[in-house]
Amino acid sequence: MLSDRKDLILKWCSLGCSVGSVLVLLSLYAFIAAESLPIWRDVGIMSLLFNQEWRPLDELPQFGFLTMLVSTLWSSLGAMLIAAPLGMCCGIFLAEFAPRWLSAVIRTILNILTGIPSVVYGFLGASVIVPWYELVFSVPSGESLFCASFVLSIMVVPYIVSGTYAAFNSIPAEYRESGYVLGVSKMYVTARILFPLARRNIITAVMLAFGRAAGETMAVLMLAGNTLTLPLSWFSKGEPLSALIALEIGTAAVGSRQYQALFAGGLVLLIFVSSINFAMYYFNGRGRS
Amino acid sequence: MGRICLWGSGLVVISVLIFILSVLIVRGGGVLSWEFFTSSPKGLFLGTEGGIFPAIVGTASLIVISIMIAAIPALLTAIYLTEYGKASTLASLMNVVIQAMIGIPSILIGLFGYALFVVTLGFGISLLAGGLTLAIMIFPTLVVLMRDALQAVSDDYRILGESLGVSRRYVLQKIILPVASPHLLSSILLAMGYAAGATAPIMVTAAVVMSRGSASLLNPVMALPFHLYILFSQHISLERAYGTALVLVMLLLIINLLSLYLRKRYGKRVVSNA
Numbered sequence: 001m002l003s004d005r006k007d008l009i010l011k012w013c014s015l016g017c018s019v020g021s022v023l024v025l026l027s028l029y030a031f032i033a034a035e036s037l038p039i040w041r042d043v044g045i046m047s048l049l050f051n052q053e054w055r056p057l058d059e060l061p062q063f064g065f066l067t068m069l070v071s072t073l074w075s076s077l078g079a080m081l082i083a084a085p086l087g088m089c090c091g092i093f094l095a096e097f098a099p100r101w102l103s104a105v106i107r108t109i110l111n112i113l114t115g116i117p118s119v120v121y122g123f124l125g126a127s128v129i130v131p132w133y134e135l136v137f138s139v140p141s142g143e144s145l146f147c148a149s150f151v152l153s154i155m156v157v158p159y160i161v162s163g164t165y166a167a168f169n170s171i172p173a174e175y176r177e178s179g180y181v182l183g184v185s186k187m188y189v190t191a192r193i194l195f196p197l198a199r200r201n202i203i204t205a206v207m208l209a210f211g212r213a214a215g216e217t218m219a220v221l222m223l224a225g226n227t228l229t230l231p232l233s234w235f236s237k238g239e240p241l242s243a244l245i246a247l248e249i250g251t252a253a254v255g256s257r258q259y260q261a262l263f264a265g266g267l268v269l270l271i272f273v274s275s276i277n278f279a280m281y282y283f284n285g286r287g288r289s
Numbered sequence: 290m291g292r293i294c295l296w297g298s299g300l301v302v303i304s305v306l307i308f309i310l311s312v313l314i315v316r317g318g319g320v321l322s323w324e325f326f327t328s329s330p331k332g333l334f335l336g337t338e339g340g341i342f343p344a345i346v347g348t349a350s351l352i353v354i355s356i357m358i359a360a361i362p363a364l365l366t367a368i369y370l371t372e373y374g375k376a377s378t379l380a381s382l383m384n385v386v387i388q389a390m391i392g393i394p395s396i397l398i399g400l401f402g403y404a405l406f407v408v409t410l411g412f413g414i415s416l417l418a419g420g421l422t423l424a425i426m427i428f429p430t431l432v433v434l435m436r437d438a439l440q441a442v443s444d445d446y447r448i449l450g451e452s453l454g455v456s457r458r459y460v461l462q463k464i465i466l467p468v469a470s471p472h473l474l475s476s477i478l479l480a481m482g483y484a485a486g487a488t489a490p491i492m493v494t495a496a497v498v499m500s501r502g503s504a505s506l507l508n509p510v511m512a513l514p515f516h517l518y519i520l521f522s523q524h525i526s527l528e529r530a531y532g533t534a535l536v537l538v539m540l541l542l543i544i545n546l547l548s549l550y551l552r553k554r555y556g557k558r559v560v561s562n563a
Contacts, residue, residue: 007458011373018366021428022383025390028401035404089298097295106299108549109306115545116309117486119514120534123521128312154305187291208392215394217489222522242396249400249493254408266400270393277392281385
């Protein structure tokens with residue numbers, strides 16, 4: 001193909017630009033790791049991850065993420081418990097059962113739902129869902145990991161739906177036709193033929209949604225109750241890792257132990273979410289080839 | 290039984306949106322007035338009276354700055370990924386990194402922005418630091434959207450260009466970019482909406498409860514999502530919080546529907562019969 005001078009300029013500009021921006025993105029890992037390095041060295045990995053106490057400003061400060069890690073797991077796994085069945089049902093419904101117009105309407109609605117910012121979900125959860133929860137369970141203050149999970153599940157459902165929908169849509173029509181030829185019901189074809197074919201992509205969608213739920217900040221910040229005690233049940237209050245970072249980074253003195261510890265918490269969250277993302281990328285990639 | 294579950298799940302999704310919009314309109318519609326849009330927060334606890342004008346201005350400037358910083362590099366990266374580096378190892382490596390970056394929680398982008406722009410580079414809590422942080426947040430999403438927009442243009446054009454002996458740049462400039470432009474615009478709108486709603490990154494890099502200072506790059510700003518968070522979490526005014534949420538959701542609704550319309554309306558042009 002012919003290359004003039006402008007072509008070469010564009011080629012090298014686009015190459016330089018993309019390499020540069022990927023390096024900026026990668027420096028995010030480096031920066032967060034570097035800022036937290038001293039505290040990993042001095043306090044120790046085991047102590048940071050498995051100490052229950054978080055008292056950064058005491059005479060003898062304690063830096064342990066266990067409470068926040070458990071809160072993060074409760075809220076995000078709980079969200080999956082609600083969102084995964086709902087999202088899969090809805091995705092299957094849109095791909096196989098819904099009339100075409102209804103499917104289009106619901107997909108537009110899901111598009112709009114993903115566009116609503118998390119602070120609005122958190123706000124509505126805290127001002128509408130929490131009072132209901134207080135009423136139903138007759139407790140004085142309803143902020144809890146359960147409420148956080150509930151709102152998180154609504155936030156991540158669209159991602160599970162679109163993953164499931166795409167997985168079912170990519171299955172060739174012959175599979176359905178050969179099922180119908182044998183005279184079995186549509187339900188049977190969906191459950192026994194199509195679902196196993198789509199399973200890998202559905203697992204990917206659910207795992208990616210799990211990663212999103214684990215890193216989500218504003219909604220859990222407004223709903224989980226923000227108390228630093230180890231949450232023993234889904235209905236206790238807690239403070240997920242992301243909420244801890246958002247609450248304390250603004251007031252932590254730059255370079256202090258608390259500052260380093262918050263970056264250490266960020267690194268834990270980053271590694272957790274990124275490993276899910278990378279694992280799913282390869283898990284899904286292998287299935288396609 | 291199965292059918293009930295399936296139809297029910299569809300019904301749930303529809304009712305969630307109707308519920309959100311109706312709650313916001315019923316409880317927040319009352320405070321909307323000309324004054325709410327055009328005056329600053331006032332009152333004993335700032336925000337109990339007055340409006341949200343500075344927050345609207347702040348959010349608008351954050352969006353504009355972040356998109357101005359991110360759009361050109363994202364377009365060039367997308368051009369590299371689809372045109373020049375198509376099947377190279379480097380390009381596929383970049384695809385992996387960018388794809389994985391989309392999933393990074395926004396609070397961690399905020400943490401990075403705080404360490405880099407606010408502390409290390411000394412911008413302080415400011416419009417500039419917030420805009421740069423948001424630019425980093427929207428960048429991977431923007432690259433993927435733009436890459437898909439360019440990829441959606443039929444390969445026939447590229448082959449045709451090659452057979453006529455013109456350069457890649459020429460085909461890109463004269464055919465591919467014009468054909469893909471509604472899609473590209475729709476990507477930019479989506480990214481703007483994403484930046485407008487982001488709260489966690491700006492609460493640590495740019496936003497303050499109240500700013501009177503002139504809108505300068507190195508001053509902190511107010512922003513709609515952060516204002517909403519403060520109004521609610523400091524128990525200042527629930528009514529005004531609903532109003533602010535309504536304004537924010539309406540803004541995003543307009544942006545997202547416009548983006549969706551552009552993609553639907555001009556989607557057909559992309560498929561060529563050449």
